[in-house]
Amino acid sequence: MIRIEGLRKTYHSRGRDVVAVDGVDLTVPQGEIFGVLGQSGAGKSTLLRCVNLLERPDAGTVVVDGVDLTALREKQLRAARRRVGMVHQHFALLASRTAAGNVAFPLEVTGMSRADRARRVAELLDLVGLGDRASAYPAQLSGGQKQRVGIARALAAGPQVLLSDEATSALDPETTRSILDLLLDLNRRLGLTILLITHEMDVVKRVCHSAAVMRDGRFVESGQVAELLRRPDSELARGLFPLPPAEPRPGETVVDVTLSGDTADEPILAGLARRFDLDVRILNGAVETLAATRAGRLRLALPGSAAETAPALAHLRERGVLVTEAGR
Numbered sequence: 001m002i003r004i005e006g007l008r009k010t011y012h013s014r015g016r017d018v019v020a021v022d023g024v025d026l027t028v029p030q031g032e033i034f035g036v037l038g039q040s041g042a043g044k045s046t047l048l049r050c051v052n053l054l055e056r057p058d059a060g061t062v063v064v065d066g067v068d069l070t071a072l073r074e075k076q077l078r079a080a081r082r083r084v085g086m087v088h089q090h091f092a093l094l095a096s097r098t099a100a101g102n103v104a105f106p107l108e109v110t111g112m113s114r115a116d117r118a119r120r121v122a123e124l125l126d127l128v129g130l131g132d133r134a135s136a137y138p139a140q141l142s143g144g145q146k147q148r149v150g151i152a153r154a155l156a157a158g159p160q161v162l163l164s165d166e167a168t169s170a171l172d173p174e175t176t177r178s179i180l181d182l183l184l185d186l187n188r189r190l191g192l193t194i195l196l197i198t199h200e201m202d203v204v205k206r207v208c209h210s211a212a213v214m215r216d217g218r219f220v221e222s223g224q225v226a227e228l229l230r231r232p233d234s235e236l237a238r239g240l241f242p243l244p245p246a247e248p249r250p251g252e253t254v255v256d257v258t259l260s261g262d263t264a265d266e267p268i269l270a271g272l273a274r275r276f277d278l279d280v281r282i283l284n285g286a287v288e289t290l291a292a293t294r295a296g297r298l299r300l301a302l303p304g305s306a307a308e309t310a311p312a313l314a315h316l317r318e319r320g321v322l323v324t325e326a327g328r
């Protein structure tokens with residue numbers, strides 16, 4: 001579990017202050033995957049580096065598995081950091097070491113015997129699906145394979161918590177999917193708590209139970225993905241399911257409906273046709289399986305004026321469907 005309260009970090013550079021993290025509160029329960037989404041410069045990397053205290057925050061506390069890391073001295077902190085694995089965007093592997101040598105690296109300072117180390121490294125490489133590439137050097141591995149080595153190395157000391165710094169942004173879409181599937185699998189099998197930063201909506205969609213949108217050092221919204229999808233003003237919901245503009249026909253009322261959880265699998269349009277004798281057109285949209293819920297957004301055109309379609313829309317709302325004005 002990760003609990004962050006009141007985190008702030010300001011950099012002083014060339015005579016001016018840059019507030020990179022401006023009062024962030026965040027809780028990631030044990031076994032959950034939390035994604036922080038934001039554009040370049042939002043403060044995501046600084047936030048992540050403050051979680052394992054690679055960067056010391058100016059204010060706030062960072063508690064990982066019940067230990068307040070901000071209260072520790074350097075020596076205790078080095079030991080406590082083993083509770084936190086880190087996966088890097090550009091893998092950060094040692095070119096002169098094999099895959100096995102890279103995974104063994106963090107174990108060498110723990111005093112583990114050579115035989116135990118070899119056993120543990122083989123186990124970790126198997127876990128990430130690279131059991132047969134133990135003696136390959138990074139230059140002989142694909143990007144996805146390098147990231148698998150990076151993940152195995154991050155897990156070497158048996159952390160409960162994994163931090164992922166844009167782990168897939170240097171990878172092609174198919175490899176990205178396979179690495180995200182691996183993170184999801186590790187989360188489920190090991191009960192691993194994962195805090196990841198990303199600028200890609202797809203990453204949030206595929207693996208995150210909860211997420212935050214970060215801008216100018218602050219969280220502008222944060223919560224479980226399923227819950228954010230039920231908020232009419234959620235930026236994340238709009239980003240996860242963008243709806244391109246669509247031209248209605250004369251006499252139609254156009255609305256956006258957001259479905260999450262049970263409503264995503266109910267035949268809501270058939271219900272409208274039956275109960276209200278309405279032939280609804282789907283202008284665009286999608287319903288998908290996300291990490292923790294089924295969800296989607298549709299832009300619908302209903303025949304009739306706003307007043308004429310109001311009972312049908314009220315019926316949808318009663319069933320738990322979020323109905324908003326198109327494009328809002």
Ligand SMILES: Nc1ncnc2c1ncn2[C@@H]1O[C@H](COP(=O)(O)OP(=O)(O)OP(=O)(O)O)[C@@H](O)[C@H]1O
Nearest residue numbers: 011013018020038039040041042043044045046047
């Ligand atoms: N070491 C540093 N010294 C001075 N300013 C910094 C330093 N590191 C980051 N910053 C500034 O802090 C702000 C947040 O940067 P940060 O790297 O955390 O954002 P980010 O969301 O991770 O962006 P990116 O995805 O591009 O890495 C930016 O304005 C950046 O220029």
